[in-house]
Amino acid sequence: MKFTAEHEALRKTVRDFVEKEINPHCDEWEEAGEFPIHDIFKKLGNLGLLGIQKPEEYGGMGLDYSYNLVAAEELGTAHCGGVPLAIGVQTDMCTPAISRFGSDELKRTFLAPAIAGDMVGCIGVSEVAAGSDVAGMKTTAKQDGDDYVINGSKMWITNSPKADFICLLANTSDDKPHKNKSLIVVPMNTPGISFSPHLNKLGMRSSETAQIFFDDVRVPQRYRIGAEGTGS
Template sequence: MERTLFESDHNAFRDAVRQFVKRHVVSEYDRWEAEGLVDRKLWHLAGESGFLGMAVPTEYGGGGEPDFRYNTVLVEEFARSGAASLSSGFGLHNDVVAPYLLELGTEEQKRRWLPGFCSGELVTAIAMTEPGAGSDLKAVRTTAVRDGDSYVLNGNKTFITNGIHSDIVIVVAKTDPSAGARGISLLVVERGMPGFERGRKLAKAGMHAQDTAELVFTDVRVPAANLLGEENRGFAYLMNNLPQERLSIAVVAVATSQAAFDWTVQYCRDRKAFGQQIGSFQNSRFKLAEMATEIDMAQVYLDRAILELNVGTLTPVDAAKLKWWTTELMKRTTDTCLQLHGGYGYMDEYPISRAWRDARIHTIFGGTTEIMKEIIGRDLGF
């Protein structure tokens, strides 16, 4: 099915991203996977290439293109090259953190942080999840107590994408613990603030090149000037921005599904068993037919959602539908593709092995499949 989402400028941008991946990612990615961290230099190279802060106005050093199709192209090309860890790390920076800084930041905050955001000098993260609070954001226990011109921040965060490299972290904290969700605020913590420490770099089942860490805040004095938006309105801000985060995850899911499918079609043509191509067996043909159909259907829904986000009409419910369906599709597709590869699919020399491992987290982070269904079910009146 021909895709009509992109225009000539997006296609030119895709060509540039593909060259970047070929030049700077392909030869290094296995090493990053082994080390559990991409080179910090890659962030600077991405900034120089115009791949960070595409939506940021040019006056702050960005691309001045608030068209999510550019974000889509970048994430798709990383995912299709088998570099899902980069899709997650760079996607979090561009697709998740950028809206908070652009929509909530004061003029002083924008001038302080956005140029570095766009150049790769400042890597960003957002710290929501805690050891005892994942999907239930109202249950966060990290506190920020106002003391003069500062907040005193205490708490622990875990599973934080870009946690090791991050230079500024948007921290979700309770500024009024008695108010539940109405007592949450967003504070920007900067590298080097006394009491801000990195915990473990976490070992994971997949996404090995994506640095994921624990963050510890012990009596960190965060200037009141680092409050993002208004005090105690953090939960509303989080709910407002989650649809774009979930859309970004869906982009990775569909792009990875398509890549896994393409690798598998080629493998089924090349590999022979019992004197014939394995793709010519009825079971293989039917599995490939099912995947081809489901991926095309998911792509149409995803592309529509991207256009809706661009004009501000993508609803949290539609984003939830998209997120759970595409990530479950990704999990199912990579598993089926690995099966069709047989024993070779379990070997790391074949990209399907890594894609299969990397797929598993996507039905969990950004809101689990179960939480997505809960959002949809409540919207139905139940």
């Protein structure tokens, strides 16, 4: 495909952002094992860069994936991997399912603020004994009245220590492993959520990573994305 003038304008915007807002701080943030994620995300949100492919109705630019690709290429010029990783989790891992299959309430409550840079999100799939083998995950969300009660843990969760919500994969029935999984959006200030200390990584250090524990965490069933059993 041929890039248009619009692709090149977006490329320049992202490159300028990387050079001005990320690269001067990379060494310090990699050393510290964190970066000011809410500040950086708000600046990205103000430029529209957290919603390139997201619907305009919720604050996105409504562009096709080729524009995301251009932005990702330019983020790759950052002098560290951790900050682009954190941004990628926000734009391409924890929000696409909400955007495609979430209710209007989920989109207004979580997607629009994530696009604006007012909320940081994370994605919870991996577990201690379920990395490549996602089917082996053990975290459950059991129906109780209008709520789910969630128990279990998630490992290696990027952005989680400072996240405002998690897009969580949980077993919502005892059916076969490929039929019993649902994605549920859980606000991170819900009682019953706790964290391991930050995981001290060799690389990608500026992105914060932790294990999350869920102990009788209660969320409304309407925070599920799409129908039950369609999370896998």
